[in-house]
Amino acid sequence: MDRKKFILLVEDNPDDEALTMRALKQNHIENNVVVARDGAEALDYLFGRGKYAGRDLNEMPALILLDLKLPKINGLEVLKQLRANTLTALLPVAILTSSSEEHDLLTGYKLGLNSYIIKPVDFDQFIDAVCNLGKYWLSINVTPPGSGLLK
């Protein structure tokens, strides 16, 4: 059973990606991250389509970190499609965004969101947030059977 839990990071901003990766690295989880640069790519990855055709669909992330404002397909739409598919319906999804719009929060949770994190401007706080996230979702939380395992 040499399986490691991994995170799918959906982020279009390369700066944010670099900073998130840096924060993850400081918390020693940077090797277990798959990055998708927009909503469409995230869906392709999860459903094994497009350039991810033929991917082993038994390998599902333990957590999806989803930005809201994404090119092509936005975060809430990605979430909606994940919840509508039995393959991904139970995957834990955390929205990681700069926006604290009440509307997004409500819609997110209505769609079956697991967590909503507002990226602080202060990088120190950001590192703290990512640390807590990693600890909670990769160590403390128990994921549903058949998901979130990487061979």
Added chain:
Amino acid sequence: MQSENCPVISSGLCQKLKKVLEACLAPLYKHTILVLSTIFVGGALLAFWYLSHATTTLVQSAALQGITMYSESLTELRNYYTSEVVDRLRSSNIEVTHDYQLKPGAIPLPAIFTMELGRRISLHGTGMRVRLYSNYPFPWRKDGGARDDFERQALVALQADPKQPYYRFEELDGRASLRYATADVMHEDCIGCHNAHPDSPKRDWKVGDVRGVLEIVRPLDVVVSQSRADLRDIFILFGVLLTLGLGALALVITRLRRVSVELEDQVTRRTTQLAAANKELEAFSYSVSHDLRAPLRSIDGFSRALLDDYAPQLDDTGKDYLNRVRASTQRMGQLIDDMLMLSRVTRSEMNVDTVNLSALAQTVVDELQQEYPERFVEFVCTPGMMVRGDARLLKIVLENLLGNAWKFTSKREHAHIEFGVMHQVGASVYFVRDNGAGFDMAYVGKLFSAFQRLHAMTEFPGTGVGLATVQRIIHRHGGEAWAEGEIDKGATFYFTLP
């Protein structure tokens, strides 16, 4: 507010009643012209009925009065003739007989006198008739007895009560008429003759006996038709006036309706415009919140990365500069957050409910104490301050006012904050008072403007948005906010909630 209007009945029942009433009134409001027309026409018919009734009564009472006088005159004339003429002449051997016209030198019997007088009057063409009849007519009179129902009834009624005239309004020979009958009562002057006359059918008359009936018939058809014609004219005039009035009313209502429809259209248009503007503003603030913060995060994040990864290459000045960059980005982040809050306070929907301000203030102070456990602040709060408002927005007000008081008393050894209420005529004035840094009243006008600060950042931190937010929230509740202060003596912030 509902329950205040109906203190006894439960507010649910009250609302149900109100709904039923509204449902009943709604069609009335919708068809105003129809309803008004019905009311007016109904009123006109009622007025016309009353007028016609009143006219009939008037005609009848006038006729009755006239006929009474006429009857009294005839009776009086006959009595006068009997006592002053007949009696005197009888002693001079002048014959008093029913066929006086056939006998020279003879004069008529009083009854014949009355009948002849009546006959002559009837020749004037008024249709007026006079008739005498009796249960005991003299044999020479062929129609001296009762001929119809009225005459029979009159004889019976007047025999029972001779003093009360008997009359009826009825159709006679095809004409609406008043028939008026009075008793022909035996007087002393008459008795001798009646009991002695050879042809008299009854010879035991006593004074006060009812000898017969004097009936006067007065046709009313001319008067009635005249009054009907007058009524018809009045009705036509009334109808024309009513139609004109209703027409004018309909015109006014139609015009008003058109104006209200125009206004409604205008409101709809404006609302749509406003909604569009609001949506645009929302999109703008969304993009501010998302897009403006992202680069700030990058600046701060990479500055920290520089400090972390390249510390050996940087001297202290370099590190200081980077720290300044980070402090500024964080401050800008704070400014963006505050700006967004200010705009949200104005846009968000209000959920008005009963709010316990005292409990809310205690929660805010408890949160402040948790955040600054090292501070010791004496907080005094009037208990049970209940208001109507949006709990979420009012909490923002208290967070700002109590937060300010907390902040500006930070240099006091004995910090004191008070939250209370003064009941004045027409309004309750709530206040937050502190013994902190205070402010110069010369700048009180700038206090509630966004991004205006009266203290240096190094002295007291802040973005200058808090009081602007407070004022907007209080204004949205329809209240007022103002402040008083003195440098180094503390400040008091007041607000009202209607």
